[in-house]
Amino acid sequence: MNKTRLQQLEQLLEAPVVPKTVTAAEWEREGGKRNPEVGDTLHAKQGVRIITRVNGTELQVLETAASLTPLEERLLGYVLQHNNAKPVSSSSDLERQARRLGEWIQQSVTAGEWRAEVPDRMELRNRLFDGMVPFLLLCEQLDDKEPNYNELEKTIRTYISDETLLVPLREHEWLILSTDRVLTEAEADGDEALGHEETKEVLASLAEGLHQLVTGEWGGECHIAVGEPIVPSENVVRIVGTLRETIFLGRKFHVGMQVHLPWLVHLERLLSGIPEQVRSRFVEEMMGRPDLFTDSETISTLDAFFSMDCNVSETAKKLFIHRNTLLYRLDKIKHEAGLDVRSFNDAVLVRILLLLYKVTKRK
Amino acid sequence: MAGVRLEHVFKKYAGSDKASVTDFNLDIQDKEFLVLVGPSGCGKSTTLRMIAGLEEISEGKLYIGDRVVNDVAPKDRDIAMVFQSYALYPHMNVYQNMAFGLKLRKFRKDEIDRRVREAARTLEIEHLLDRKPKALSGGQRQRVALGRAIVREPQVFLMDEPLSNLDAKLRTQMRANISKLMKRLETTCIYVTHDQTEAMTMGDRIVVMKDGYIQQAATPDVLYNHPTNLFVAGFIGAPAMNFITGQLVEEGGSVRFRATGFNLEIPEGKAKSLRAKGYIGKEIILGIRPEDLHDEPVFIEGSPNSIVNASIEVSENLGHEALLYLTGLGKDNIIARVDGRSALREGQNVKLAVDMNKIHVFDKDTEDNVLEHE
Numbered sequence: 001m002n003k004t005r006l007q008q009l010e011q012l013l014e015a016p017v018v019p020k021t022v023t024a025a026e027w028e029r030e031g032g033k034r035n036p037e038v039g040d041t042l043h044a045k046q047g048v049r050i051i052t053r054v055n056g057t058e059l060q061v062l063e064t065a066a067s068l069t070p071l072e073e074r075l076l077g078y079v080l081q082h083n084n085a086k087p088v089s090s091s092s093d094l095e096r097q098a099r100r101l102g103e104w105i106q107q108s109v110t111a112g113e114w115r116a117e118v119p120d121r122m123e124l125r126n127r128l129f130d131g132m133v134p135f136l137l138l139c140e141q142l143d144d145k146e147p148n149y150n151e152l153e154k155t156i157r158t159y160i161s162d163e164t165l166l167v168p169l170r171e172h173e174w175l176i177l178s179t180d181r182v183l184t185e186a187e188a189d190g191d192e193a194l195g196h197e198e199t200k201e202v203l204a205s206l207a208e209g210l211h212q213l214v215t216g217e218w219g220g221e222c223h224i225a226v227g228e229p230i231v232p233s234e235n236v237v238r239i240v241g242t243l244r245e246t247i248f249l250g251r252k253f254h255v256g257m258q259v260h261l262p263w264l265v266h267l268e269r270l271l272s273g274i275p276e277q278v279r280s281r282f283v284e285e286m287m288g289r290p291d292l293f294t295d296s297e298t299i300s301t302l303d304a305f306f307s308m309d310c311n312v313s314e315t316a317k318k319l320f321i322h323r324n325t326l327l328y329r330l331d332k333i334k335h336e337a338g339l340d341v342r343s344f345n346d347a348v349l350v351r352i353l354l355l356l357y358k359v360t361k362r363k
Numbered sequence: 364m365a366g367v368r369l370e371h372v373f374k375k376y377a378g379s380d381k382a383s384v385t386d387f388n389l390d391i392q393d394k395e396f397l398v399l400v401g402p403s404g405c406g407k408s409t410t411l412r413m414i415a416g417l418e419e420i421s422e423g424k425l426y427i428g429d430r431v432v433n434d435v436a437p438k439d440r441d442i443a444m445v446f447q448s449y450a451l452y453p454h455m456n457v458y459q460n461m462a463f464g465l466k467l468r469k470f471r472k473d474e475i476d477r478r479v480r481e482a483a484r485t486l487e488i489e490h491l492l493d494r495k496p497k498a499l500s501g502g503q504r505q506r507v508a509l510g511r512a513i514v515r516e517p518q519v520f521l522m523d524e525p526l527s528n529l530d531a532k533l534r535t536q537m538r539a540n541i542s543k544l545m546k547r548l549e550t551t552c553i554y555v556t557h558d559q560t561e562a563m564t565m566g567d568r569i570v571v572m573k574d575g576y577i578q579q580a581a582t583p584d585v586l587y588n589h590p591t592n593l594f595v596a597g598f599i600g601a602p603a604m605n606f607i608t609g610q611l612v613e614e615g616g617s618v619r620f621r622a623t624g625f626n627l628e629i630p631e632g633k634a635k636s637l638r639a640k641g642y643i644g645k646e647i648i649l650g651i652r653p654e655d656l657h658d659e660p661v662f663i664e665g666s667p668n669s670i671v672n673a674s675i676e677v678s679e680n681l682g683h684e685a686l687l688y689l690t691g692l693g694k695d696n697i698i699a700r701v702d703g704r705s706a707l708r709e710g711q712n713v714k715l716a717v718d719m720n721k722i723h724v725f726d727k728d729t730e731d732n733v734l735e736h737e
Contacts, residue, residue, distance in 0.1 A: 158467050185454035208450035217438040219416040
């Protein structure tokens with residue numbers, strides 16, 4: 001019990017209250033019951049003793065010289081039992097520890113220490129040795145609508161598992177580490193263990209669900225990136241760097257998307273690293289018509305076409321248009337830009353052009 | 364249960380000069396099934412997302428029941444949403460997926476169980492409760508997503524293209540299921556779709572949107588028979604209404620519509636209105652629904668002043684009806700919907716009569732339906 005609470009209790013009882021630690025054997029010797037519980041009372045020589053916490057054979061008690069009626073004793077016991085229902089580590093403790101870890105991660109990322117291991121001084125270190133799925137959440141709600149640590153932590157624990165750790169990083173940015181058993185739970189009954197591609201699918205679904213949950217509860221916009229399972233004690237700095245980069249690339253190249261997957265932004269990462277001059281020259285040389293992509297219909301058609309792996313039927317379905325309408329649009333692009341996206345080489349070029357165009361357009 | 368009211372609602376995104384939704388005013392009644400329909404980018408999903416609380420409202424007021432909810436978080440609006448991309452939680456079975464929202468809100472276990480089992484019974488997915496999403500078909504997943512919303516027993520359901528991921532057959536089936544379900548639950552429902560068939564078959568009332576503006580809000584019947592403008596007339600109905608640009612002329616005491624292949628006498632009631640509005644001698648756009656072009660001899664004999672002759676370029680026989688794509692009338696193809704048993708074939712010349720009582724006349728500049736505007 002903290003000092004303020006103790007003082008408040010002293011004022012209520014109009015008598016000093018002293019916290020003490022006794023053993024269960026001593027408690028029993030002085031006339032207490034054999035298996036003591038929180039809220040149990042005992043009349044000792046020094047005054048009334050009441051148990052506030054049971055930690056194995058060690059009992060934390062409060063001792064007061066105040067004279068209490070049996071009803072007051074029972075009420076005090078009831079309140080302590082109720083308080084004790086909370087986890088041993090209160091959420092404020094957890095938040096403080098998580099913030100410390102977050103600060104260390106942030107410092108390590110800034111210093112470029114990608115291989116840094118979580119140091120012993122971090123209280124949460126012992127929770128970071130098992131395989132965990134990392135999510136990076138970037139909330140963009142208005143300040144007054146953004147969830148606080150406790151709300152978010154509770155929601156995420158309910159969603160994924162109790163073995164989930166929420167670590168605040170920068171402002172509006174949270175790292176979520178969840179046990180990788182969640183992947184096993186996603187297997188349909190009787191299935192074999194998930195393959196690599198299936199794991200990625202499940203991770204994407206988990207991230208989609210998380211996005212739906214956060215926006216559905218608090219509204220506003222939020223971005224989520226998810227990575228493959230890691231052992232956080234060794235890799236947490238690196239994964240934060242990777243997931244941050246994934247969100248950055250996703251937002252830069254795919255405006256409108258909120259769930260970003262590191263394994264889907266390889267080309268974007270590559271293009272992002274090319275110097276501006278080289279990119280501009282490439283665009284100039286490749287584009288037959290500089291205004292080709294200013295038409296939003298062409299952009300949405302190409303986006304859908306590439307996202308459907310250049311499958312005409314599936315793209316038409318996705319765009320709610322007739323297959324012939326799509327073919328007409330693709331022919332129009334071929335006619336105007338001289339690039340036929342139904343052929344592999346041209347499709348690669350148009351995909352790169354489209355990605356570069358989106359970046360230049362945003363500037 | 365509650366109604367929803369939007370008063371002068373605008374949505375403007377930072378960095379954009381144009382509003383995505385402009386001056387949206389609508390009073391949605393308690394227990395009403397309202398459909399927002401329109402082409403991509405018309406603002407229908409943005410409007411729904413504002414009602415859901417997923418998007419900020421730039422201007423205006425949103426009421427759910429009597430309460431202004433502009434600044435209320437989605438979780439506190441007492442709404443439930445079903446989206447096109449129904450992200451079922453992959454690590455939870457169907458029961459847990461449906462129970463999740465209630466668990467988060469700390470409902471009692473027996474209450475959660477009652478609601479989940481009741482919703483599962485309604486959606487006929489009781490036998491799937493132990494399955495993981497991975498083991499479900501598309502239609503089953505969609506029903507679970509619906510179930511997740513139903514168990515919340517919200518004041519308002521919000522659905523954004525919930526059937527888009529399903530194949531045509533399943534869509535038709537689910538369309539009927541959702542309509543039935545909403546009638547039984549007696550809850551207000553706001554449903555977004557780009558599909559006018561879905562809108563016409565499901566909605567008590569339909570709001571047609573374009574470029575962020577409401578074009579018309581009316582019952583399916585009114586929307587179909589009395590479209591307020593060219594856009595609504597063309598958007599509602601499949602095949603779409605035929606539009607022919609031509610001139611209105613006064614001839615021998617009657618008003619006639621003239622265009623390539625057309626010389627039609629306008630019925631006196633409509634002619635009177637067109638005269639009064641000063642359309643004689645002007646170019647207008649005439650709207651004729653495909654089913655208002657008749658090939659039955661009785662109709663042709665009875666309508667000597669509204670006959671057109673054309674040749675059939677393509678004939679699509681769908682069994683119960685045939686669609687004739689006609690040339691020689693106006694600039695574009697004209698489509699006629701005739702009886703499937705009709706013997707008309709491609710390449711044939713055909714004589715058809717226009718049901719002049721059902722024509723629509725649109726102003727060429729404003730595109731308003733001049734016979735519907737006083």
